[in-house]
Every structure is written in structure tokens, then in C-alpha cells.
Amino acid sequence: MRIPANPVLARELLVTLRSRTSYILQFLYIIALGALVYFAWPAAETTTRAVGPGKARTLFDIFFLGQFFLVALVAPAFAASGISGEKERKTYEMLLCSPLKPSAILVGKLASALGYLVVLILSSLPIMILCYVLGGLLLSEVVRGYLILILAAGTFGLVSTACSSYFRRTGSALVVSYLVILPLALLCVGLTRSDSPDVREFASLALLPPWCIAAWLVLSILVGRRLLHPPDLGSEGKDVIDEQEELKHAIGVVIDRDLFPDKLFAPAKRTDLMPDGANPVLDKELRSEIFSQGTLMLRVVIQVSMLLSIPLMAVLLFLQSERAAVYVAYVLTFNLLVGPVFSAGSITQERERQTMSLLLTTLLRPVDIVTAKLLAAFRVSTVLTFLLTEQMMLAYIMLQELRGRFWTLIVFLLIIAVTCLATSTLGLFFSALARRTGTAMVLTYLALLVLFVLPMGVVRYFEGDRSFSDSQLAAIAITSPYSAAFGVPMHTGRVEPGMGQTMKITNPILINVFGVQVPNWVLFLAIYPPFCLICYLITCLVFRIRWWRAGGLG
Amino acid sequence: MIEVLNFSKRYGDFLAVDDLSFTIGKGEIFGFIGPNGAGKSTTIRFLATLLRPTSGEGRVNGHSVTADPMSVRRSIGFMPDDFGVYDGMKVWEFLDFFAVAYEIPRNQRRKIIAEVLELLDLSAKRDDYVSGLSKGMKQRLCLAKTLVHDPPVLILDEPASGLDPRARLEMKALLNELKQMGKTILISSHILSELADFCTSIGVIERGKLLAAGSIQEIEQQIRSHRVIKAQVMGDGRAAAEAIFRGDPHVRQIEAYDRTISAEFEGQDDDMARLLDRLINAGVRVHSFGEEPLSLEEVFMMITKGVVS
Secondary structure, three states, rough: HHHOOOOHHHHHHHHHHHOOHHHHHHHHHHHHHHHHHHHHHHHHOOOOOHHHHHHHHHHHHHHHHHHHHHHHHHEEEEHHHHHHHHHHHHHHHHHHHOOOOOHHHHHHHHHHHHHHHHHHHHHOOOHHHHHHHOOOOOOOHHHHHHHHHHHHHHHHHHHHHHHHHHHHOOOHHHHHHHHHHHHHHHHHHHOOOOOOOHHHHHHHHHHHHHHHHHHHHHHHHHHHHHHHHHOOOOOOOOOOOOOHHHOOOOOOOOOOOOOHHHHHHOOOOOOOOOOOOHHHHHHHHHOOOOOEEEEEEEEHHHHHHHHHHHHHHHHHHHHHHHHHHHHHHHHEEEEEHHHHHHHOOOOOHHHOOOOOHHHHHHOOOHHHHHHHHHHHHHHHHHHHHOOOOOHHHHHHOOOOOHHHOOHHHHHOOOOOHHHHHHHHHHHHHHHHHHOOOOHHHHHHHHHHHHHHHHHHHHHHOOOOOOOOOOOHHHHHHHHHHHHHHHOOOOOOOOOOOOOOOOOOEOOOEEEOOOOEEEEHHHHHHHHHHHOOOOHHHHHHHHHHHHHHOOOOOO | EEEEEEEEEOOEEEEEEEEEEEEOOOOOOOEOOOOOOOOOHHHHHHHHOOOOOOEEEEEOOOOOOOHHHHHHHHHHHOOOOOOOOOOEEEHHHHHHHHHHHHHHHHHHHHHHHHHHHOOOOHHHOOOOHHHOOOOHHHHHHHHHHHOOOOOOOOEEEOOOOOOOHHHHHHHHHHHHOOOOOOOEEEEEEEOHHHHHOOOEEEEEEOOEEEEEEEEEHHHHHHOOHHHEEEEEEEEEOOHHHHHHHHHHEEEEEEEOOOOEEEHHHHHOOHHHHHHHHHHOOOOEEEEEEOOOOHHHHHHHHHHHHOOOO
């Protein structure tokens, strides 16, 4: 099979190349990278081999991690809609009826989803080479970095395509992809960024490539089989879920709509009319199934996320409880990935499902619609994220060294809640701005990367640089929930029973605000609620101008 | 009830609707016809407050479409040509959703939902999931949705498209019922037979321009001078008859086959009688002679062919 003759790939590439957004994104990406190098480049007089190495390595590390994060985030965003998108557009059957082989469809979908990403990665090559010129880096390290990025892009893309072929909705495919990719990505970063060069070399050359290739093979065969004998063709009647029947075959978690905690995920269906004055959009959204597949998808998501968090909980909360903030970072990353899935599509999907014109010709005001969408997205993302915090609560109850500092748990939970609010609000904002869910999703992820992750990279780069004080560095990272979580004072090591009073506590990260030293997490908690409020008001305005006030559907 | 004044809509270089004006009186059923892409949906979306005009104004039930969209939304029931439904909702929930969105108090809602379900023959489907309904059922459900707040004006964009013949007939009967209820209806279609029976007036649009508007009789009057006459002769009189037809100054195009001659005729009744006289005087044995009744389809074809300007 020749790839250039693949019509699936040709169609997808044509659509990508026709959109102006892809060029603008690439342009911005290169400008951002260029700016980073320009500002990070050592001044002329200090460009000696003696100064270069440390800087070059930090720069390389930041590039590598940034790009790795980008791959983990964007590969599913592009690939998870590949096959489920065909199902949603109702073009799946036409595609399967054609004489195209399943392998050709798979290769076409994958290559088109990852092609753009690979172009983005490769466009950073000149800048990586600059790091190499600074000295202190081995060429083999640069090559290894790119090898890992390409392996990661392929693996994450295939995982997402596999999810896409298993689920009928892009939303479900995305959530499950992220759930699977998140621990894989953390593992990969852990292995390849290890302090020991031997571990790094072994992991990136001997361990990852064969495992990745084996995973590619297995996933390709599974997806190929599903494409050859699709069990989920046609939609007539299949959208209707018989929950009683589903419960009979349920494995593991069973969701009972009448029980309290389950009501949070899947409130009972209405049996009577809505009360007067109810916001119908909110009522509908709250009672609609999160994944539109009964409680099945919800149970899968809960079970997978619980399963994956258990080893992390064991290590980060019970064996090394001083690293609880790292576990919080895991929860935050989960929300960073999953939050936009529910909010970034909330307005664009009305348009894609062709229900927008029905909604807009009613008497509902923009503020009613936007508020309902925000609350619904916030609820789902918060409930799913807080599932992962149960382990934290358990650790705080069981471990003596944590029990004594119970207030830190409340701070962590507040940081997580505020992050949930931020991801939902930003997602909704871009959903009002964009015309397609895919665009809204990518824009949300980019904005969240800039707010949450980029400041951490900047701080890491300037660490030890005497021209910045610690307070100034902390101020740069004020928008990052990771920085806030790591700023919460924790004990420094395992405490034996009976020695609770003598344990050492880390210093809080303080920021100077008008002469007053304020812990960074306090500022984080203080700035986001008003930021989200402003963002919400702008969203209402954008929705009013762009959609509600005639013209959006033209 | 509905007024469109010099409405134009431009998308970049493309002029979708060009200076459109028409008026629909209370209780009228206005059929908006035109080929695909003529600008029907653009005009309808403008009246449904979903589209900002490049220029021009519209008024529905006395309210300005651009300045007071909320009052317009209160007055209209809108059914788009292509619409989706929400997953995981039952038929009654779907209607309750829109009833709440139209601010109908709870104590009236139960009765209204039962009534519209009854009217649209959906009572048996009350507890079915919306996403599991057939296309025809979904069309009816959407029509039910447009009626929950009992609007005086209904704006229906291709309500019968994609329906099978039976569902199409049922839709027709329904619209007739709504007509009896005194609603003002603007209905678009590219299939004329759907509209011919119950529309009180029609507007023909093509390439964004309104080619003709008025009652069906008025439009027939407009094209009266473009009637088609058909003559059947006995024996071998066709050649002679054809020669007389060709000699007539009012005859435009002639088609002759077997013993039949059919011609486009641009004259009045008098001219037609004179042509018949000439045929008889020339000894042609005329079996039948008369004007072909025009179907709405033919009217449409003639109008859109540019015969009427």
C-alpha cells in the first residue's frame, strides 16, 4: 500500500491544509520557540564553552518536556476523533463499504492526525541544534530526545485511534485516551529524565522502542479487526440504552441513580415536569448522561482512573508521604486533560448536533445558556477529578504525619477545585469562540499549557540565576496550580510514630505583594476566582454577540 | 403579520439574497418556493432572528426582527430544515424542555404537552427516547415543539423533506389543520405539489431574487400571456394545421407529434379564438382545441426559466 495513494489521508490532509488555523498555529509555535531561544541565549561575552553547558542542558530539558507534554496533549485531541468522528458524521458506513483495506484507513487516519504534530516537533529541530551548539550536550542525546518524541507520538496516537474505534463518541474516546496516556506519559518521563545516565540510556534505547513497537502492532491488529468486522454499525435504536439490561451485565462498579454519591455522576431521570423558573438547559445537562452511553462509559472511566491511581497512591501518599504534592500534581494533570473535554464542546456541540437554532429561537437569554453549560461542565469535571482525591483523604486519615497537618489537605483540595473551575471556564470560553469542538479543545489546551505548565518551565530555567529573587520567580509561576501545590509546606521525610512533633517542615514559597510576604498558594487561590468570573462574563458577551444576537448561524 | 423589506444578505462576494420584499397577511399560508440554494433558508433564518441582514428589515407580528428579536421569538414557532435532537431525552421531556424555555407555567404544561402530542399523533410515543424515533416522527416532534407556546406565526423550513409518501400526506393534513386553527404560516419547499393544495399565496425565489409573489391565481394571471395551447386534429390535417400555427403572430414555440400540436401562445382569448377560426376555415378537422391547464410545477418552471420577469 502506497501512502500517497491513500484517499483517507489525502482527504484529511486537504482539510488541514485548507484551514488557515493550522498555518497560524505553526507560525505562533515557531515564533514562541524562537523568542524563548532569543531570550535564553547567553549574552555575547559569556558565550564560552564554560558557561554554555548548564544553560544548554536546562534549555534542552525544557524543550524536551514541553514538546513531550504537547505530544501527550495534542496527539489524542487529533487522533481520538478519527474514527468516532466518522461515526458522528455518519460517514463511517460509506468508508467501510469502500474497497479500502482497514490498514489503509488506519494508516490514513493516524498519519493525518500525527502528520501535523510531527511537523510541529520537527520545526523545533533547528532550536534543539542551537542547544547542541552551546555545548555540553551529546548529539546522541538530541537524537534520543527526538526518538522518544516520535515513539510517544505514535503510541499515543494509536491508543487514541483505538479508543476512537471502540467508542461511538469522540468525547468518550478522548477521556479514555487521556486516562490511559497520562500514566504512560509520566512513566516515560520518569524513565528518560532519570538522574542516572545508565537508566536514561537503557530506557530510551533498549526498553521503550521494542515495547512501543509491540504496542503499535497489537493496537493496529485490534483496530484493523474492528474495522473489518465492525460490531457498532448503524445507529437506529442503538442510541437508546436499556439501563436495566446494562446493569445485569455490569462488571465492577454499579451505578445506582437513586443513591447519593451516584446522583453526582448520574442523577435520576425526570419522572415529572420541571418546576417553574427552572433553567431548562441546566436541568437537561445535569440529567443527561455524561457520555451518552448509559452508565457504561462512566463506569469504565471510574474503574480505569481508580485502577491507575492505586500504584501512585501507594508510592506518593503511603510510602513517601512527603511527596503528596506530586500526587496532587497527578490529579491536577488529570483535570487539565479531562476538564476541557466536557467544557470545550458544550457550545460548539449544539451547533454540530444542529440543535443550536432550536435553542436560539426560544426565550432563553445568553446568560441562562452559558451558566447552565458552565455548571454542567464544572460538575462533571470536578466529580471525576475528585474521585482521585479519595486516596488523599484516606492517607490523611491513616498517616500520623499527615493527620497533624490536616489543613494542607484542605488547601490541596481547594487548589484542585479552583483548577477544575479554571479548566471548565476556559473551555467554555473557547467553545463560544470557536466553530468546531476540535478547534475549541486545542485552543483550550494551549491556553492551559501557557497558564499552568509554561511558567514552571520558565522558573526551572531561571533557577539559580542571581538576577531573579525567589519571590520574583514564584510570582512568575503564580498562574500554575502545580507551583501552588508544591508551595504548600510539607514535612521533609518519613516520621516514625511518636515523633510527630519533631518533624521538619519545608518552607512555604513566599511572594512579595506590596511589601507583604504571602504564600504562593494563597495568591493562586485568590486570583483564579475573579479571573474565572471575568472569563465567564466575556463568554456570555461573546455568546451574545456571536450566536444569540442573530448572525452566528449564517 | 410578516413583512420583509428590502432584505439583502451577502457572504463575502456572494449575494445570497438580493433586495427581497414581500408581505404575508394574517391567516395566510405563504409557500416559499425555489430551487435548492435560491436563498429560501437564508430568508427564513433572517425572519427567525438567526441571521443578521446585510441590509433591510423584517417585521413579524409587528415586531422588528433586528431590533426586538425576543418579541419575534415569542411570536414564532420555528422549524429549521435540518435539526438535531438531544440524546437521552424522552419525547415528553423534549417538549417540556422547550415549554420551559418558552416560559410556560408548570400548571399549563402538562395539558399543552398532551394536546400537541395528540395533535401530532405522537401520544403513543410519549415515553420513547427522542433519538430512537424515525425521521418522520422526529419531523413531527419538531413541529410539536414549534407549537408548545401557541405562536400566531409558524416558520417552517422544508418540513416535509426526506419523508416517505405517507408521512408527507400526514404532514400535509397536519398543516391543513394548523391552517384551520388560524395560524399564519410561512413554509418553504422545493417540491411544489406539497404546497399547491393549501397555500393561499406563493413567492418564487431564484438566485436570491423574488421572481413572483402573490396568490396562485394572481401569478397565473401574470403568466396568462404565456399560455400553452394544444390542438388535436383528425385525419392528415396536421401539416396544414402546423402551417397555420406557424403563420400566427402570437405563436412562439411549436411541438408537433402524431395528430397533436402544442404551442406556447402569447395572445389574449380573442387571438386564440381567431386561430381556431383560421384552422376551421382552412378545412382542418379539429378534434379538440384549448388551453392546457398549468400545474404549479409548470408555473414554477416558466417563472424560473425567466419567461416571466
